[in-house]
Amino acid sequence: MQVEARLKKLGIDLPAAITPVANYVPAAKTGNLIFLSGHGPLKEDGTLITGKVGADLTAEQGYETARRIAIGLLGTLKAEIGDLDAIKRIVKLLGFVNCTAEFADQPNVINGASDLLVEVFGEKGKHARSAVGTNALPFNIAVEIEMIVEIEG
Amino acid sequence: MQVEARLKKLGIDLPAAITPVANYVPAAKTGNLIFLSGHGPLKEDGTLITGKVGADLTAEQGYETARRIAIGLLGTLKAEIGDLDAIKRIVKLLGFVNCTAEFADQPNVINGASDLLVEVFGEKGKHARSAVGTNALPFNIAVEIEMIVEIEG
Amino acid sequence: MQVEARLKKLGIDLPAAITPVANYVPAAKTGNLIFLSGHGPLKEDGTLITGKVGADLTAEQGYETARRIAIGLLGTLKAEIGDLDAIKRIVKLLGFVNCTAEFADQPNVINGASDLLVEVFGEKGKHARSAVGTNALPFNIAVEIEMIVEIEG
Numbered sequence: 001m002q003v004e005a006r007l008k009k010l011g012i013d014l015p016a017a018i019t020p021v022a023n024y025v026p027a028a029k030t031g032n033l034i035f036l037s038g039h040g041p042l043k044e045d046g047t048l049i050t051g052k053v054g055a056d057l058t059a060e061q062g063y064e065t066a067r068r069i070a071i072g073l074l075g076t077l078k079a080e081i082g083d084l085d086a087i088k089r090i091v092k093l094l095g096f097v098n099c100t101a102e103f104a105d106q107p108n109v110i111n112g113a114s115d116l117l118v119e120v121f122g123e124k125g126k127h128a129r130s131a132v133g134t135n136a137l138p139f140n141i142a143v144e145i146e147m148i149v150e151i152e153g
Numbered sequence: 154m155q156v157e158a159r160l161k162k163l164g165i166d167l168p169a170a171i172t173p174v175a176n177y178v179p180a181a182k183t184g185n186l187i188f189l190s191g192h193g194p195l196k197e198d199g200t201l202i203t204g205k206v207g208a209d210l211t212a213e214q215g216y217e218t219a220r221r222i223a224i225g226l227l228g229t230l231k232a233e234i235g236d237l238d239a240i241k242r243i244v245k246l247l248g249f250v251n252c253t254a255e256f257a258d259q260p261n262v263i264n265g266a267s268d269l270l271v272e273v274f275g276e277k278g279k280h281a282r283s284a285v286g287t288n289a290l291p292f293n294i295a296v297e298i299e300m301i302v303e304i305e306g
Numbered sequence: 307m308q309v310e311a312r313l314k315k316l317g318i319d320l321p322a323a324i325t326p327v328a329n330y331v332p333a334a335k336t337g338n339l340i341f342l343s344g345h346g347p348l349k350e351d352g353t354l355i356t357g358k359v360g361a362d363l364t365a366e367q368g369y370e371t372a373r374r375i376a377i378g379l380l381g382t383l384k385a386e387i388g389d390l391d392a393i394k395r396i397v398k399l400l401g402f403v404n405c406t407a408e409f410a411d412q413p414n415v416i417n418g419a420s421d422l423l424v425e426v427f428g429e430k431g432k433h434a435r436s437a438v439g440t441n442a443l444p445f446n447i448a449v450e451i452e453m454i455v456e457i458e459g
Binding site: 025030035146 | 184185186242244245246247250252253254255256257258259260261264267268270271278279280281282283284285286287288301303
Binding site: 177181188191254292293297 | 337338339395397398399400403405406407408409410411412413414417420421423424431432433434435436437438439440441454456
């Protein structure tokens, strides 16, 4: 329970897996890979962090948003595989930042997720990544991130 | 031929695989995974469904557009693997909705594809998914979807 | 050293791998797959090609930008696996074009990368692909491309 111990030390409570409201699932396993669905930023009260970075949110607020999403992704992973110590590597993130056409600091926003993953998993948490902007996201959430994880075979 | 029987029951004729007009292919196989290229919505007369959801198309029209793309993805899969019963699982969709900055119902649009896949494949059709917006797509198509599928080993 | 010989013939010098300025890595290997992070267009002088295609850059300039990114992706691959002849197949590209809402020729832009990969790898270079638009990219770069590659087992 190394990973869960580290989460506790960081004061992080994992949420339950997201509940998709459609014909898809929070995560799909194939071989040793788990593909996690795009996750949005759920606050503890169940509401979403919404708005466009560069207009409604600052890059710093975007960073906190991405960090929250990473915690949600870990909650989904925990529900999917039970033991977070079974994770061999965080392989890849793809992060979409809902932003103005002038906003150009998507990397710092998605760092909120990347930093959390490395805080929790150390070397195993270092992943490939793409960070891009977009003009619109579901329910006007500020950030959406999908993830690929490798588990022990 | 279970999957093809279900397609027939749904009144769905699969189109031929898309013909990329460049140095790429409709699908690439690696191990047991098939990565399908981003597909747009080809109508039966060979023209494309174009426009921005939230301005030129409603969410409902977007849903029908995504459903048509899913049928096109299955046409490409059929051309690639021959037997659609060899599909072990639809692993993941990534759907881009060409939309206004105010449009926030990308999930309902991409549901058009997700619902079709579950209608056709049942449990095997349940996939991880990301649905995002974008300000622009090739040829101004309304929706573009890429897919990852696992086939029997 | 077939691939490197072809690069030399094309007059292409590979750059070093990109240096991520955050908690992520240029590429992550899982099984026989390598997931490469989203790469931007670094010029030889170390500056970036920036601007929105359809306003600041033409489609042709976008093509050259994507070609340059493909060269950068190969530089990262070379640093990751040492021998580019170990590549079994270029599996997939996902290309984001920073563009106006009216721009609709993303495929021709991303062709700059696809064409280079087929020039260098021949049949092995033919990949699945998605090309989409976006309203904003990091540092206002004109194009961002991520790639999945299969190496010999």
